[in-house]
Amino acid sequence: MAQLTKAEYFPISPLILRPDFKVPFDIFLRHDDSYVLFNASGRTLTKAKRKELALAGIVTIYLDKRSRKLYHSYIQANLIDLLEDESISLAERAQAWTNAASALSQELFETNLPGPAFKKRYVRFQELIHSSTSFLKSPAPLKNLARFIGKGYGTYHHGISTMVYAVNLMQEYKFEDEDVLACGMGALLHDIGQVGMDEELLNADPETMGPAEFQAYAMHPLIGVRVCANFDLPVIATNCILFHHERVDGKGYPTQATGEEIPLPTRVVALCNRYDGLTRNRPYSRAIKPFDALKALTDDKGLVEPDMIKRFIKLLSRAEIV
Ligand SMILES: [Fe+2]
Structure with a gap:
């Protein structure tokens, strides 16, 4: 994986991602000044994984800036379902x-x-x-x-x-x-x-x-x-x-x-x-x-x-x- 600099990531909240659905972009966690892959593109972000973040007190996750377009289409496609999901x-x-x-x-x-x-x-x-x-x-x-x-x-x-x-x-x-x-x-x-x-x-x-x-x-x-x-x-x-x-x-x-x-x-x-x-x-x-x-x-x-x-x-x- 190519090493990306800090400026090439943007932060989002994990809450915006619908649990138990495939995510079309890589998700990273930040450790000091480096970014570690948490969930690879195309993999399902399970409820357990989201809970893992919550338990660790992680309120910000990061995406590669090149994924911005994908991220916006993801929000558009999933937000309404997320809003109606009474399990959340x-x-x-x-x-x-x-x-x-x-x-x-x-x-x-x-x-x-x-x-x-x-x-x-x-x-x-x-x-x-x-x-x-x-x-x-x-x-x-x-x-x-x-x-x-x-x-x-x-x-x-x-x-x-x-x-x-x-x-x-x-x-x-x-x-x-x-x-x-x-x-x-x-x-x-x-x-x-x-x-x-x-x-x-x-x-x-x-x-x-x-x-x-x-x-x-x-x-x-x-x-x-x-x-x-x-x-x-x-x-x-x-x-x-x-x-x-x-x-x-x-x-x-x-x-x-x-x-x-x-x-x-x-x-x-x-x-x-x-x-x-x-x-x-x-x-x-x-x-x-x-x-x-x-x-x-x-x-x-x-x-x-x-x-x-x-x-x-x-x-x-x-x-x-x-
Ligand atoms: Fe005004």
Whole structure:
């Protein structure tokens, strides 16, 4: 076997691999600075082998970077079965989903924008969400998902979280699946216009920025729409990107639209964005508890209509998040 350097491997979670199924790529374990073959391509990863990893406290396994394509097709083909496999605990399935979504969306957010690779990765992520919608919108998985999606500083972490809440809240309004998916993709990409912005600006609190800084920061919804303009994003998704900082009291940006001028799926994203922002550690603020975040949202009369907040609270209560 050729000796590969550290840079030629990428980490994944073992939970993402379906037990008792053949794996089409080599799996390695890391020992200090070397990588040791654990499961050869084409061999079945048995439950016993997965358990062996868990007992040894191994939470990261490695694949050769040349296997990346195979790995993505594997996720696509197997994730939905894994999510429906009741022999795997809900917490493990929720973590597997989060790992898959994080890997795909990290790639999406790190792609040079705009470009053909972005479109390809967008479609791949869309397929992932499409195939896992029924898992995402059930209260029990949502409760488990909430434990995993609330972590991480990356724009893509916040995007995934906002998407999961938005998909669930859209269900409360009985939208067609196609519209739920479009809103979910808009939620995922709502801050895509921040990619490439100055790190210092993104680490600052928008509420205490000076006017010039805020003006630069407030461009991100417009930049987001511009970078996505060269491929056919559904109108619902584009609206979510463009208007996710609008408020029904007209004090948002960039257009100061009011009330129902802001489409409902966009108000859903505005609310979920705010909730995730409050409950996630940010460079400029500490996370607050779900209950306190919901109280802050209830007190903030002008973000979205009270009925939407009520539905959101009901949804989170059903999933036992609050
Ligand atoms: Fe934003």
